[in-house]
Amino acid sequence: MDGVLRLVEARGPSSAAAQRNIQVKLKERQTPRYGIVTAKDRINTLIDVFLVEMEASDKADRTKDKYSYCVKKYIKPALGSVRISEVTSGVVDHFIRTLVSDVGSSTARSCGAVLSWMFKVALRHDAVTVNPVVGVSIPKNSTAKPKALNMEQYRDLRAKLIAWEQAPTLGRPRTQELHEIADFLVGTGLRPGELLALHWKEIDLESEPPTASINATIIRTTRGGVRIQDHPKSRHGVRRLTLPAFLVVELRKRRQHQETASSPNPTNLVFPSSTGTICDANNVGKVWRKAADSIGYNWVTFRTLRKSNATVVARTMGAEAAAYQLGHSKIAMTQEHYIEEYKEALDTRAVLDGFVTLPDGDAVTPPSPDKAEAPEEEDDC
The missing domain is CATH 1.10.443.10 (Intergrase catalytic core)
Known part of the structure; x- marks a missing residue:
């Protein structure tokens, strides 16, 4: 960012080891930035930055309460001590699956939303190159069909x-x-x-x-x-x-x-x-x-x-x-x-009878209520 060339140095017990060490060092090295968090920081540090940003956002107060609870109750105890660079999609997936089995899909989805926002913050500070939450499948809540009062x-x-x-x-x-x-x-x-x-x-x-x-x-x-x-x-x-x-x-x-x-x-x-x-x-x-x-x-x-x-x-x-x-x-x-499934038969005869024109003698007439057939007598046997 500042346009300065810098010499990177690494040592090892042999030439090959030194070359491997310098490759690792170059891979992990970051150009000096103005970011608050780095890849070597713990998730706890990222949480502190995230909470400040969330409080300043236009999210509803109840959403802020819910997200703060997710951080305190689930994310911090499970991932707080892990380095930011060590949180991969596999780590996030394991965390989400554990939440689903322990507390249910709804909480898991909320924690997934919080983690995604946290790593968007990390992306802006160049602490990660990709958001590890992207691509992780978070199960949807299983909801019953709507049931209403008539x-x-x-x-x-x-x-x-x-x-x-x-x-x-x-x-x-x-x-x-x-x-x-x-x-x-x-x-x-x-x-x-x-x-x-x-x-x-x-x-x-x-x-x-x-x-x-x-x-x-x-x-x-x-x-x-x-x-x-x-x-x-x-x-x-x-x-x-x-x-x-x-x-x-x-x-x-x-x-x-x-x-x-x-x-x-x-x-x-x-x-x-x-x-x-x-x-x-x-x-x-x-x-x-x-x-x-x-x-x-x-x-x-x-x-x-x-x-x-x-x-x-x-x-x-x-x-x-x-x-x-x-x-x-x-x-x-x-x-x-919210809309209960309609289970009664719809009277569609007015629009469907036009498919076939029946002869007058074959026209279907509804039975008259006055001439309803008497029920058959049951046999004693």
């Missing part, structure tokens, strides 16, 4: 949920708004964090149609605890959704109740906590799991309600409309993870 199932769940809320209990009374949260999630397809970050100013009940503007979410981080993030999970999460009629009625009642109640709500949230502060989505999820187990719907989560919304929208308006409703950037992700 409308009849949801009505049954809702009735049992209201009964659970109103049932007498010892000690602290149960929340009376869990069914309202469920109604909002199934009626809009929102993420729980998006719902709990919703302010009244973002809801317009007087417009035609009534709408809700989604532009924030609730997050929990090690840095700031529970707070409202000024943007949703992704840029595609910023959207305006129409509200079904039953939600408009519920929201008007809820707003009127909040205006007349003595409970504080300084932030003007639609769903504040009992003390008027930001409601933690994790705490609401714990209450939901307890209620769902009690009413016989232990397989239903908040995500199931989101899937139910996506499934109904997709079957009536198409997968693209469902992807927008959920705030997804890719329709394929909505189809794979």
